[in-house]
Amino acid sequence: MSFRERAMVPEPEFESYYGRPILKQPTWKTPDVPLYLFLGGLAGASAVLAEGAALTGRPALEKVARLAAAGGAAGGTVALVHDLGRPERFLNMLRVIKPTSPLSVGSFILAPFGALAGAAAASQVTGVLPRLGRLAGAGAAALGPPLATYTAALVANTAVPAWHEAHRELPFVFAGSGAQAAGGLAMMLVPTDQAGPARRMALGGAAVEILAAEGILKKGLVAEPYDQGRPGKLMKVARFATAAAAAATVVGGRSRVLSALAGATYLTASLATRFGVFEAGLESARDPKYVVVPQKERLARKQTGGAAAHTAG
Amino acid sequence: MSTPVESSLWGRLDDPAADAGYADHPKRKGFFTDTSVCIGCKACEVACKEWNQVPDDGFLLTGMSYDNSQQLGASTWRHVAFVEKPIDVPAPVDLGMPTIGSEDQGAVSGDAGVRWLMSSDVCKHCTHAACLDVCPTGALFRTEFGTVVVQPDVCNGCGYCVPACPYGVIDLRKEDGRAFKCTLCYDRLKDDQTPACAQACPTESIQFGDLDELHERADRRLAELHEKGVDVARLYGRDPEDGVGGDGAFFLLLDEPEVYGLPPDPVVTTRDIGSIWKHVGAAAGALVAVGVASFLGRRR
Amino acid sequence: MAEAHPVGFQWVVEAKRRGATIIHVDPRFTRTSALADVHVPIRAGSDIAFLGGLVNHVLSNDADFREYVVAYTNAANIVDSDFQDTEDLDGLFSGYDPESGHYDPTTWRYEPPEDPTSDEQELQQELEHEEHEGGSDGHAQAHLAAQSEARGSGGAAVPWKGRRDETLQHPRCVYQILKRHFSRYTPEMVQEVCGISPEQLRQVAESLVANSGRERTAAFCYAVGWTQHTTGAQMIRTASILQLLLGNIGRPGGGIMALRGHASIQGSTDIPTLFNILPGYLPMRHADQHQSLDQWLADDEGKAGFWGESRSYAVSLLKSYWGDAATPDNDFCFDYLPRVTGDHSSYTTVKAQIEGRCKGYFLVGENPAVGSANGKMQRLGLANLDWLVVRDLQMIESATFWKDGPEIETGELVTEEIGTEVFFLPAASHVEKAGSFTQTQRMLQWRDKAVEPPGDARSELQFYFQLGKRIRQKLAGSTDEMDRPLLDLTWDYPADELGDPEPETVLREINGTGPDGAALSAYTELKADGSTACGCWIYCGVYADETNMARRRKPHWEQNQVAPEWGWVWPANRRILYNRASAAPDGSPWSERKRYIWWDADEGKWTGDDVPDFIPDRSPDYVPEDGAKGPAAIRGTDPFIMQTDGKGWLFATVGLADGPMPTHYEPPESPLPNPLYQQQNNPTRRSLATASNPLNPSYTEVFPYVFTTYRLTEHHTAGGMSRTLPYLTELQPEPFCEVSPRLAAERGLEHLGWATIVTSRTAIEARVLVTDRVRSLRLGDRTIEQIGLPYHWGPNGLVPGDSPNDLVNVTMDPNVYIQDKVGTCDIRPGRRPRGSALTAYVEEYRRRAGVEETTTEGTQG
């Protein structure tokens, strides 16, 4: 994990309409949407953790993970509905199923997941219909990974350069970030003897996220927002927190206090990543150079016969 | 890097209405905006607001030449852009008889001449409309006329269409919560009427009609201008092979698109939806892998 | 034109597409320039020098359309030997009386014939008597004004046609006089006066010449860019001379088109609520010149041309006013007409208001507090009235000056000390009343009534009908002679329950009725014996066959391009005036391409796409016998049927107060001495000497810049009908001024920052737009900077602002009393002082510039 300054592209020469944005800045509200991304990741990964715990007889871990999955899903839904311009029409989300719309697909993931994770957690807590609860949990676990990663498609499937051009890496960033969140939360609330898988999940997630995030930063100008200004700071905080948490896990995974501390750091890292990615998108939509310069280069390549690759990078 | 197969999601699509499921439907309607005859009078902005009862949105002197409407948005469905560009041509030595249409459209005057570009911007009603593709409620839909319209009785203001639009056209109206944009006067089309802006436009810079016929007119006008020596003229959004499959509202511009605040090479995000879902799947797999791996280790 | 007449501009775009060259001459690069092929930046107020340069180019290269010029203009006429030109008198013509500031035009007439006929002699004495009798005091001057404007649709009478040298060689023929007069307007002189490079002047001249002649025509369009100057009438005259020389008058695609600024401003001069004319451009009765009906008509009656029938027009008007009370033995109530004795124009009236001589005021859809020149003077007048009636749609500044006018802020006026009683009566909008507008091509178009006016809003028709009824009721018993005109007035129009008279009956009265009460169909049917009544002779025919011709709406796709069956154009639904000139002297079209009106020998009448502007069966080779009167005296080759000599006047022997030929003079406030002559300003300009109308001294360093006001597409004149509407105000929300980058640097003005613009009248503030579209002009070795000021704002409205009209001084054109909108000023960064600090700030500028306390007594009292 290196912190050397990225060699940024020199200030490019381009024309614009009085420097005004070409794209519209996303109207998604802060903190609603970054929080939704975080909770989706936490819930999705926690459902997987819970299933694993159930299969390998780790009741404390299972309980925390199930509650995290249900809580995450519920919190995410509230955040999503609150962000709507007309919240009273949230059921319109289920009016059509549209594969080209990650939000439509996402709604058909979040809704069942929420129900199943909720049922599993309720049955776990109340002990009522345990076998049905287990079945629901398994269902939730199956929907967990898609829930944790479809949100990457949500942001990537837009015209915002920083998001769209990173559509290969963002799913892994979100997957890793979700794993860290689930692992981290469990490390905080579950005694260390049962929290082994949580530690490993968090560590695995950290690796996946750092690798993917590094891939994004290599994309030159379009990736600039991930490295500069507020979003840049947030991404650096996330990177630092992930590294610290991972080190703490490797070194002192056994000690209850150190493990809880590491868990909290993982959570912070995951949150910082979500806000960082979100604000990088806002910045990328605001500055016309991120639209004009890459598109002019693509046009130039098209004109000079480089027509093969349709997409940049 | 696998290129997604040309499907009805991307690339040339001659009949979007049919593709949207209309058995028999009128010919595709659209706008051709010839900015070389635009006089920047903004009749289109007022006629559009008057007809659609769009609220006024702000009294602010921007200093952007005569453009105080700033950009398209939820309460500005037509926006006239103004660009003042000094001509760095040396003082005309001997123009003699003024050639019909001097070497570029701008009027040359005295020493440092000036060009004043004006253009009435509008929703592009793309062949492949990202806003429509990402709309989770089906509020945005393809009409029988091949245009793209937001249904105000369905939209719940999720805002997904806003970052999806490659031209930055559609937006949420804060005091209302829903998304709004040009409907190409869908209600007037139902009664075979001309959209309000096209009817008002004093110099027919905004031309409304069947899209294929507008394409022919635009090609003729472009040739006419090139023949007159106005070789800065180019069409924008006319090519059915471009990144959005060609626009329902396309333009004749007199400078680079970005000078007018238009993206040079817009591409519908749906073109990469295949690759996006593929990578989401892979990432979900990675998460499963991490999850499983976390439990395989020695029992601790 | 694209700025203030955008929909009319579609025809310029159409012409450009067919290969026309569009040349835009304007101090600024405007939206018109953006579509033009050539933009010619010019110093505001120097148009006569520019146009004079073009005339000089045409004459010095013999590039005129010679056949047209010889046959249809007075180029060949020989002028009296006593005439002296500005060349001889360094900027003055012969006959100037410095004391009264007037010209005696007797030396401008054609050379008298060796053996004048008896009529000619009699007319000569009459004219001389009129000149001397007028004397040098205010009356003569009013006579000139009344006379020149009274000729709205026809030239002043000349006693004789005089000798002609068709070879145009005679040194005193008009052609040679014109050549000498404009020889001074060389390309170098034009550069020094207007800031236009010789190359560009030549480019414009050559383009004009190339687009004139048999096969091609060129047109001029203008607006207040020409009219609002102390030499405004002469600017338009120069264009007329140029177009006559190039043979572009009376032909399709030619002519000079006034782009008038308001829905029915043409109607407001045809049926004038103006002080010096009656409907149909009949002059208002003058206390001195018009002692009797005969004397009132003597100027025109019996002369050649259609003005010769003025008696039938005048008598018919008096019959429509006073009906049965008007009988031959009381000269058709001629004595009921009030007499003018001088200049009673709006600005002079405001001076009278300030001096307490005019106490009642009606403002009917007009906002002088921000719309007229010198806003402060207007408001001081309003503050000194007994009562004021304002009728408008919105609460305009002229109605609220006493509450929140600029003078309340500076303390010059105190609300509690303003005694004016103000009635604000809401007015009906254009869709809440039926009626006709006359647009800029003289076309009357009827509007049907769509909805009822809201609340107390009423139409002006209803208000004035009710006001007249009440006044007549209150005076019913009066035996006082002064009330007879009111009591004998025909004022019984059928009215609906709201008291709104039936507008079509009023239009029918304007159209005129015959002895049997039936609507007339042409002004040729008007009689002088009182058997016909007609409210406005030039509108006779709008109600022919009892149908409202103004209401016709035959779609243009069902008509030819002249589209005669849409609305109705005065006179006689003719679209292009003087269109006899679109045919050669022998009656054949000048060319196939420009065929319009021609002589059909077999049918023995003129025919073509338009109503011929000639006597239908008058053959081209017709020569009138000596002594013929009225229309009978029109020769077959005289297209200008309103002139007594039937020719287009390159040289105006009479009828213009400031000279037979246009001459460049500097505006009253100018940054430089007049490069052409020693005479700095128009010697016959009408100035207004009052404390609130001080003038900046010319070429002073204290006011080094030129400012000019103008309109933007998004707003309407002083903004009463646009800055109260959100959809228009958001397009141009705040008052601004436009300056060149060089001026911005010189004065430290920032783009979008504030600036204070000051003249000796007052100071206003505006945001700054620094733009290349306003050019620093090189005049010889000096550089002149111009400041552009759109004048749509005022204290009221959605976005308040200062009104640039407060900066403008009142010095008027002697022919029509229109103010000169150009002035000099200074400009400083930052907002203007507030409250009483403002008057002190302006006082300081006056002191530094050496402005006397009240301007020296103007040439006219």
Add this chain to the structure above:
Amino acid sequence: MSRRSDTLEPRTVEADKVVDSVCPYCAVGCAQKVFVKDGKVTQIEGNPASPISRGRLCPKGSASKQLVTSPTRVTKVRYRRPYATEWEDLDLETAVDMIADRVIKTRRQFWQEETDGKRTRRTLGIASLGGATLDNEENYLMKKLYTAMGAIQIENQARI
């Protein structure tokens, strides 16, 4: 497509009447169509049949509906007493009656049967300044009444 979209139609279709009119702004004279429903103006747009404007309008002409339906339009008579600081109410009939009285008073007060020995039969006490958006019929009645009244300081925007 929602039911609303399927059954959508322009408001002009259910107008009670369409009235021919002319734009009140500049002198080009663009023809306008005024759509009315329940006594209210619902739309004003260009009339394609016009040979002058061919159905087109400028920004001002296009804002005509807002001009005639503007909420800031004054619809009640306002009256300001001399030296007063505020407006008062006044009913229309009384206002017109008061104005008639004032016209008669001021006319007589400044009446000039003669001026400098010449018969003039006029009053210089009353002046009028009209806009140039008045109908020909309105201008005609105004000039006719003012002339009969002897008021000659009658002017309009054609000169300003």
